[in-house]
Amino acid sequence: MRKIMTATAVAVALAAYGMAEAKTFRFSSSGDINGLDPHVNNEAPTNAMKNNLYETLIFRDYQLKLLPALATEWRQVDPTTWRFTLRQGVKFHDGTPFTADDVIFSVKRNQHEQGGMRTATLTIKEVRKVDDKTIDMVTEGPNPILDQDLSALFIMSKPWSEKNNTATPVRGIVGNESYANTHVNGTGPFKLLDRVPDTRTVLVPNENWWNKQPQHNLTRVEFRPIANAATRVAALLSGEVDMMYPVPLQDIPRLERTAGVKVLQGPELRVVFLGMDQWRDELLDMPGSGKNPFKDKRVREAFYKAIDAEAIKRVVMRNVSIPTGEMVGRGATGYSKELESRYPFDPDGAKKLLADAGYPGGFTVTLDCPNDRYVNDEATCQAIVPMLARVGVTVKLNAQTKSKHFDKIGTRSGNNTSFYMLGWGTYDAYDMLYNIVMTVNATPGAGSNNSGRYSNAKVDELTKLIRVETDQEKRNKLIYDAMKIHKEDFGHIPLHQPPLAWATRDTVASVPQSPNDYVMLRYVKMK
Amino acid sequence: MAVASVPGAVRRFVDSDVFYSFRRSKVTMAAAAVTFVIVICSVLAPWIVPHNTYDVRSLNLLDAFTPPVWIEGGKPQYLLGTDDQGRDVFSTIMLGARVSLLVGFCATLFAMTIGVFLGLVSGYIGGTTDAVIMRVADVKLSFPAILIALLIDGVARGIIPRDMHDDLALYVVIFSIGISNWVAYARTVRGSTLVEKNKEYVQAARIIGLHPLTIMIRHVLPNVMGPVLVIGTLGLAGAILAEATLSFLGVGVPGTQPSLGTLIRVGNNFLFSGEWWMTIFPGVMLVILVLAVNLLGDWLRDALNPKLR
Numbered sequence: 001m002r003k004i005m006t007a008t009a010v011a012v013a014l015a016a017y018g019m020a021e022a023k024t025f026r027f028s029s030s031g032d033i034n035g036l037d038p039h040v041n042n043e044a045p046t047n048a049m050k051n052n053l054y055e056t057l058i059f060r061d062y063q064l065k066l067l068p069a070l071a072t073e074w075r076q077v078d079p080t081t082w083r084f085t086l087r088q089g090v091k092f093h094d095g096t097p098f099t100a101d102d103v104i105f106s107v108k109r110n111q112h113e114q115g116g117m118r119t120a121t122l123t124i125k126e127v128r129k130v131d132d133k134t135i136d137m138v139t140e141g142p143n144p145i146l147d148q149d150l151s152a153l154f155i156m157s158k159p160w161s162e163k164n165n166t167a168t169p170v171r172g173i174v175g176n177e178s179y180a181n182t183h184v185n186g187t188g189p190f191k192l193l194d195r196v197p198d199t200r201t202v203l204v205p206n207e208n209w210w211n212k213q214p215q216h217n218l219t220r221v222e223f224r225p226i227a228n229a230a231t232r233v234a235a236l237l238s239g240e241v242d243m244m245y246p247v248p249l250q251d252i253p254r255l256e257r258t259a260g261v262k263v264l265q266g267p268e269l270r271v272v273f274l275g276m277d278q279w280r281d282e283l284l285d286m287p288g289s290g291k292n293p294f295k296d297k298r299v300r301e302a303f304y305k306a307i308d309a310e311a312i313k314r315v316v317m318r319n320v321s322i323p324t325g326e327m328v329g330r331g332a333t334g335y336s337k338e339l340e341s342r343y344p345f346d347p348d349g350a351k352k353l354l355a356d357a358g359y360p361g362g363f364t365v366t367l368d369c370p371n372d373r374y375v376n377d378e379a380t381c382q383a384i385v386p387m388l389a390r391v392g393v394t395v396k397l398n399a400q401t402k403s404k405h406f407d408k409i410g411t412r413s414g415n416n417t418s419f420y421m422l423g424w425g426t427y428d429a430y431d432m433l434y435n436i437v438m439t440v441n442a443t444p445g446a447g448s449n450n451s452g453r454y455s456n457a458k459v460d461e462l463t464k465l466i467r468v469e470t471d472q473e474k475r476n477k478l479i480y481d482a483m484k485i486h487k488e489d490f491g492h493i494p495l496h497q498p499p500l501a502w503a504t505r506d507t508v509a510s511v512p513q514s515p516n517d518y519v520m521l522r523y524v525k526m527k
Numbered sequence: 528m529a530v531a532s533v534p535g536a537v538r539r540f541v542d543s544d545v546f547y548s549f550r551r552s553k554v555t556m557a558a559a560a561v562t563f564v565i566v567i568c569s570v571l572a573p574w575i576v577p578h579n580t581y582d583v584r585s586l587n588l589l590d591a592f593t594p595p596v597w598i599e600g601g602k603p604q605y606l607l608g609t610d611d612q613g614r615d616v617f618s619t620i621m622l623g624a625r626v627s628l629l630v631g632f633c634a635t636l637f638a639m640t641i642g643v644f645l646g647l648v649s650g651y652i653g654g655t656t657d658a659v660i661m662r663v664a665d666v667k668l669s670f671p672a673i674l675i676a677l678l679i680d681g682v683a684r685g686i687i688p689r690d691m692h693d694d695l696a697l698y699v700v701i702f703s704i705g706i707s708n709w710v711a712y713a714r715t716v717r718g719s720t721l722v723e724k725n726k727e728y729v730q731a732a733r734i735i736g737l738h739p740l741t742i743m744i745r746h747v748l749p750n751v752m753g754p755v756l757v758i759g760t761l762g763l764a765g766a767i768l769a770e771a772t773l774s775f776l777g778v779g780v781p782g783t784q785p786s787l788g789t790l791i792r793v794g795n796n797f798l799f800s801g802e803w804w805m806t807i808f809p810g811v812m813l814v815i816l817v818l819a820v821n822l823l824g825d826w827l828r829d830a831l832n833p834k835l836r
Contacts, residue, residue, distance in 0.1 A: 230796045250800035311588045316611075382612055386586040397782075 023526040024220040025508070027243040027519060028232055031372035031402045032198045032225040037181040038154030039109055039169040040116040042448075043406070044270075044425055047152070048518035049223070052203060054154035054186035057084060057103070058147055062514040062523060064427060066147055070098065070155055070187065079142040079470070086133050090210045092157045093184065093191045100129045105158035105167075107137075114171045118445035119431055120152040123467065141468040144475075145428060160185045172412045173403040189214055189522045190221065200224045203521070216524050227372045227401070233503075236261065242508050242526070245519070246375045247501040249318040260506045264513045267322065268500040270425035271329050271432075272374050274307075274367075274384075274493040275409075276300055277418040279453035284418045285365050285396070293363055294418070294452070300490035302353035305346040306391040307384055309495055316379045321496040327424075327432050327483060329497040331515060334429025334479035339487060342494075350391045362392025368409055368420040373402040375498040381421055395419075409451040417451055423498070424449065425516055429479045433463045437486050454491035548830045558822035565816055569625035576622060577604070578615035581783075586613045592797075595804050608804040610790075611797065616804055619790055620812050626786040627816070630701055631767035637705030638766075639759050642712025647743045647751075649713065650720025661717070664710045672707035672765075673772055679703035680778045693781040700779050704769045711758050719751035753831045760824035764817045771813055787813045 033049045034041040059069035073085040090098035110121045123143040128136040139146060161167045166179035184192040189211070190203040203221040205214070224241075226232040229248040235241045237258065247255060247263060255263050276294040277283065283292045293299040309323040325342035328335050354362060369381035378399040385395045400408075409417040426432045439455040440447035443464065447453065462482040469475040486492070502513055509525040540546055549555055568575070579585060590613040594601045601608065607616040649660040667675075683699040684692065723729060724747065732742045767787075773779035774788030775795075782789065787809045794806025 228796070230799060233799050248796065248800070250797055250802070254799055254801065308588070315588050315591045315613075379611060383588050386583040386588070386612070389583040399782075 023218050024222065025218050025524055025526055026222045026241045028224055028226045028235060028241045029245055030227055034173045034403055035176055035181040036184050037169055037178060038156060040171050041173060042116045044517050050154055051518060052190045052521045053184045053188045053192060055188045056151050056153055058151045060151040062512040062520050064515060066151060074147060080139050082137045082146055084135050087210060088133055090187050091208050092160065092187055093206060094160055096157055096159055098187055100132060100135050102155055102158050103127060103135055104129065106153060106155045109156065109167065109169060110153055112168050115169045116171060117152060119434060120149050122445055142470055143467065144470045148428060157185050173407050198225060214522060216522050217526060218524060221521055236503055236505060239505060243502065243504040243511060245502040247503045249320060249376060252501060255503050262504050264502040266500045266513055266515060267330060268498050268517055269329050269331050269515045270423050271324060271327055271497055272423040272495050275420050275422055275452035277452045286363060293359055296357045297490060298353045298357040302350040302391065304343060304490050304493045306350040307387050308345045309342055312380055312383055313496060316376050316383050317496065320499040323496045324494050325487060327492065327494055328426060328429045332426055332429060334476060336480050339483050347391055354391060362394060364394040365419045366396045366398050368405060368417045369397060369399040370402040370405040371399040374423045377421060415451045415453065420451055422449065430466050433482055437491060438463050456485060456489055459485050545830045552826060554822060555826040558819040561815060561819040562823060565624060566628065568621055569628050572621040572625045576618040578618040580614040580618050580622060588613050592802055607808050610793065610805045616808055619785060620809050623785050623787045623790050623809060624812060624816065626780055626784050627767050627770055630770040631763050633701045634704035634766040635759055635763045637701060638708040638762060639712055639755065642709035643716050643755060646713040646716025647720055647747060650717035651724055651743050651747065664713055667710050673769060675707035676703040676769060676773060677778060679706065680773065693783055696781040700770060700773060704766050708762055712755055715754045715758060716751050719754065720747055723747050723750050757824060757828040757831060760820060760827055764820040764824065767817055
């Protein structure tokens with residue numbers, strides 16, 4: 001009997017010891033990630049998760065600085081050629097070694113027309129293998145920001161992809177069961193243990209990571225989406241999760257006063273805007289009419305002027321957002337103070353513009369909106385409905401979870417939307433111009449998220465020049481010109497730069513908040 | 528003749544044991560008064576609310592989050608404060624109770640119709656028909672009602688095209704709550720029918736050659752309705768709660784027609800930040816409504832129970 005008791009005591013003591021050593025970091029956000037395929041679904045929370053599992057040649061850290069990752073060194077040999085020295089001794093999670101062939105393969109896969117991350121490799125014409133540890137990338141015309149671009153190119157294993165029949169990406173979110181979208185084999189600091197979409201994603205550290213002095217001290221990471229904001233706050237307060245984001249803005253003061261909880265705040269490198277269908281001859285909501293009001297600039301201007309961005313800031317965003325009239329936020333290259341100022345809120349002017357355009361009684365349109373992506377996204381859309389109603393426009397709100405929203409407004413469904421909300425975060429205005437503003441496929445992959453298909457040949461020309469301009473001052477001028485044309489065209493309606501708000505419990509020693517809203521697990525330390 | 532009999536019927540009701548027991552119980556009278564006021568206010572809500580919150584034009588975002596009038600910062604035109612979109616909470620509660628009651632009544636009526644019919648058929652015909660219906664009822668009873676309602680709601684959402692959701696959502700909710708509650712009626716009616724069908728009046732009706740359906744509806748039904756009314760009243764309270772649960776979970780009535788459950792769900796997001804009025808007041812209203820209806824149901828059960836007289 002005594003023996004059994006002793007054994008039990010020892011077992012309990014061991015278990016307690018084991019628990020003390022285990023550092024499980026549990027975190028939560030409003031929505032699930034969109035999938036695991038590193039070359040589709042270009043969305044910040046999804047990219048952030050891929051960033052924990054996969055690696056890029058050049059890593060962008062939490063201060064947005066570029067650091068060596070799978071490439072140890074890089075330099076521009078001539079205006080169109082960049083030479084990279086590859087890190088040696090790196091292994092993928094399945095044990096296969098990382099080689100130059102994997103880089104060549106990943107560039108090709110990323111450039112595939114089904115890919116969603118094509119911005120990263122758009123300018124690359126050719127990847128040449130110089131020797132086993134050196135590659136050359138040849139760009140089509142000079143690309144002064146190739147190093148920045150490559151911080152979004154995740155490297156996959158060529159043999160693994162080919163063996164599992166997933167050598168090309170498959171676009172889409174809902175029901176995308178392609179192998180690479182449901183399995184992971186990267187070189188990153190964490191490995192995937194288990195994933196159930198919309199329920200949980202469990203990671204464990206990669207003990208064979210090349211960086212033998214990782215800055216984190218985690219033994220396990222659990223991510224789960226909690227869509228309801230109040231439930232998410234409750235989960236943090238009850239200790240069910242160690243960290244969660246975004247914090248509902250109305251709860252920030254209370255959480256700041258709560259012992260054992262810390263709120264991290266900062267501006268996010270993102271602009272939330274509304275887009276309008278400017279290509280269909282007939283609006284989706286007006287079948288049989290043969291009309292699309294948004295093709296008329298006056299209608300777009302009326303929508304812009306009917307929306308009171310200051311009221312949205314004060315009430316919906318609780319005074320912590322930055323209303324903006326520009327498509328890129330403070331902190332991004334190409335930002336302009338002058339373009340940031342919004343045209344004044346002017347409902348009477350909006351009514352007059354609508355009347356001039358031939359819609360004195362307004363019209364009906366559906367607003368597609370996500371309800372678990374951006375800070376107070378649905379509330380923002382709800383606030384816009386009465387504002388437009390007051391100038392005569394009836395808005396039907398279609399707010400849904402982000403995977404369905406992005407599938408609906410995205411290319412998978414042929415941009416099945418007339419009026420939608422989207423947010424885009426970028427370090428450089430070129431990325432915004434290329435993905436959101438440029439005419440769809442003006443250059444391969446351009447306008448990837450230009451769901452309203454705004455199109456202006458002058459903007460396209462300028463954007464092409466920006467891509468190859470190496471003089472920063474001239475480049476900024478070109479960006480300014482392109483953005484100004486777009487602003488005067490009312491191509492999109494920028495609303496605001498949302499705030500970043502994360503909250504952690506005192507079980508967490510440190511988790512750096514990156515302005516791109518990435519949770520970088522490699523820096524997370526538990527107490 | 529028919530006109531003359533109306534005062535007679537009223538007189539008979541006033542003289543009846545049921546009305547006597549009603550007058551004896553102050554709690555019941557209070558419950559009836561509360562229910563009456565709520566029902567009248569709900570029915571007339573669109574015409575008497577101080578602020579028609581369905582009219583989006585009337586919403587002013589800058590009035591959002593106004594506290595109730597007796598708290599600092601409150602405004603006289605918003606008695607119970609406003610919600611996150613600047614809607615008057617008092618008005619949304621009246622309009623919300625209307626939706627809740629509508630769904631509750633319709634779902635209960637639907638469940639009652641199915642349940643009573645199946646119970647009658649089951650009890651009167653007996654044999655294999657009875658066995659099949661009652662086994663289905665047993666299977667149905669082994670699932671929680673809310674699970675069935677969630678299931679139907681989910682399937683309906685998958686089938687119905689997205690742009691028709693808002694128009695049809697109300698019917699889907701009524702159907703799903705109704706279909707998950709018919710068993711109680713069917714079982715009760717079947718039991719009573721088994722007793723009634725061997726009584727002389729039924730045998731007499733059968734002998735003169737009346738159609739079984741006529742016998743069931745004209746002769747048996749009126750004599751088994753007492754317990755059904757009791758279950759119906761209690762079921763109404765249950766249906767209102769079920770609707771609130773579904774709407775709280777976000778699968779109930781569409782957001783454009785908020786019920787009490789929807790209001791509680793929306794307000795719940797602001798509970799932590801101290802804007803309690805958005806969720807507490809609809810919650811209190813739901814409690815009062817369900818409590819009042821339940822008390823009425825309890826009284827009706829006692830009043831109609833011969834053993835307790």
